[in-house]
């Protein structure tokens with residue numbers, strides 16, 4: 001790991017800053033002294049950024065990620081030095097129903113952002129593009145864990161959109177343009193601030209805490225790897241720190257997971273166990289049967305071997321600890337929301 005990089009006063013642009021990972025990353029980098037600038041499409045105060053009072057301490061710019069003129073202005077006026085591109089349409093169900101919207105945001109958004117980087121390259125030290133494990137597509141259990149050198153073979157709309165952006169980034173980091181870009185393909189991320197309640201952890205936690213009934217959408221057998229958002233934001237920072245001033249890293253792709261696949265069923269059971277709602281879970285257990293989902297990959301997990309080899313980085317938070325912190329956060333957030341309504 002390099003020790004030279006200093007976040008204090010660094011001009012950092014985060015796209016998708018009002019989202020789950022963006023909010024956590026803004027909080028982390030702000031605490032390190034960075035000047036965070038965030039692009040937000042919707043002025044939704046229903047987010048970690050507002051709930052934890054971060055929004056008022058960073059600079060927010062309203063606009064759409066496909067608005068290249070806006071991006072050009074942001075780069076020029078804000079003297080951006082480091083970029084984390086997180087803005088995306090992330091809901092798999094929405095992607096299936098509205099592929100066009102997903103292509104627009106996830107693919108066009110990526111090349112608009114990367115063009116703005118290219119045209120403002122003098123100041124820019126590091127660009128991290130959030131791809132996803134979904135970009136790999138379906139490889140089957142016997143080929144897990146995913147390795148960074150696997151060809152991308154996705155089929156489903158969200159997965160394809162992430163793979164396209166991932167490859168476009170490769171073009172900009174190639175010797176043709178030589179931009180300091182790294183792509184991350186992380187597994188499922190969970191933790192405080194995830195408010196996409198179509199995802200299994202937010203949905204089941206909300207229900208276990210007494211805000212609705214949990215209805216399984218599948219047979220619960222799908223295997224996913226879950227990494228804690230606190231670990232992820234630290235890793236994002238480590239990648240950017242190492243990329244700055246090190247052109248040899250441009251074009252690298254990094255997976256990060258815990259190498260521990262968990263079934264949706266096991267995750268939901270854990271949520272109900274931590275919240276002391278085992279009896280409630282016994283009823284849910286009967287509802288999993290015979291619900292097969294179409295349009296989602298069956299088994300995905302990955303190691304952290306390459307980030308360990310390059311940066312000496314490993315995830316620190318066990319699933320049990322991460323889930324307890326996550327559930328505590330939802331407890332506070334949901335009760336504050338109830339008081340407001």
Ligand SMILES: NC(=O)c1ccc[n+]([C@@H]2O[C@H](COP(=O)([O-])OP(=O)(O)OC[C@H]3O[C@@H](n4cnc5c(N)ncnc54)[C@H](O)[C@@H]3O)[C@@H](O)[C@H]2O)c1
Nearest residue numbers: 016018019020021041064065086087088105130132188189
């Ligand atoms: N959450 C995960 O498990 C996970 C795992 C791997 C990769 N990722 C990637 O990390 C990134 C962030 O994911 P997240 O979980 O924080 O999602 P999120 O939905 O919480 O955040 C995405 C943000 O992007 C914004 N956005 C969407 N369309 C936009 C547009 N057209 N213009 C400007 N902003 C727009 C949304 O308003 C939102 O604030 C995504 O690129 C996602 O693909 C997420």
